[in-house]
Amino acid sequence: MKTDTVVKEETMRMALRTEVSRPTNYSVEREEILNPSLQSLVRMGYQCTFGVLQAGQYGVAQTRRRAIILAAAPREKLPMFPEPLHVFAPQACQLSVVVDNKKFVSNIVRLNSSLFRTITMSDLPEIRNGASALKISYNGEPQSCFQRQIRGSQYQPILRDHICKDMSALIAARMRYVPLAPGSDWRDLPNIEVRLSDGTTTRKLRYTHHQKKNGRSSTGVLRGVCSCAEGKPCDPAHRTDRQFNTLIPWCLPHIGNRHNHWAGLYGRLEWVGFFSTTATNPEPMGKQSRVLHLEQHRVVSVRECARSQGFPDTYRLFENILDKHRQVGNALPPPLAKAIGLELKLCLLAKLREDAKGNVDFPPGTDNRVVLGVAGSGCVTSLSANFNDIEYEGEDIGRKSKPHDEA
């Protein structure tokens, strides 16, 4: 189908494909997408432009950088990228003032970041690990303008999909022992024996080797958990060194030195922070690992993830909980889609005005309608005239390397 305007969205990794590790669960090798996409659009006669947008600048409490291609047919006006709506230039935020030789400073600290914060989900009621009730009551009023807006207009407010994945007894215990202090993650786990909800008890992690490669302890205390810490190869298949059922997952101190100590795994969100890029499957040991609620011992709910993407609470998701997470995590955030859509609208209106002036007839068969197309992970597939009903499609794009399977 030949369209007038094309918008294509892609993750940075997919678009630029630099030195990413090859996923084992995908048979198709990832290739750079940006150049071939631009080339084929140009060959088809489109005008194109390429840019990187940060969704956090368009009204979501999430960092999400995406490569966007905009293209327009020769007779159309090529849209611009939308201006950020929610970040202000740091140099324009000098808010202290000197009066009578005294300096007065305001209490404002968030000068260099997005307006929206994780706090956008603070009105959602408390739930437990594995909560599965599809419809519950909000149990309270919205606490901010954003919360009021994102709840949408409902005749009888019902909170849907505030459900979260049911993690195993061992993972649930780890989540319980990650402190509530901001910035906590697996490195704050105590090395203790804990009785689990399934009746079993965890073991203490034993440090069995000297950490020669990365600094031996001055007191002679063992710091390594595998023979590789002493510069030897790991034992085959980790038969002797590997430990199971420990509160501190063995695999994390194992090769942590090579991976920035796996910072952020089993990490909690922060009220004053924002979401890291919303995952298609929240896992405490996954790529987007800060997925623990700030005050509750569970991973984020589907509804919390949907809010982090800017979906109104009235937006319906379908199938099982993993499908719902995937639908949310693969989407282009609606507020970003809206910002791009409004740019397209401006171009169309300008074109209509020009055509009206010149009294140009449209060729037969064209209706000057915007159609957004082109497949890709989480791309916008259609956009209605009022930019409120946005449909998405997408697929899981796989994961980056992760520590060994959960021990």
Ligand SMILES: [Zn+2]
């Ligand atoms: Zn090893």
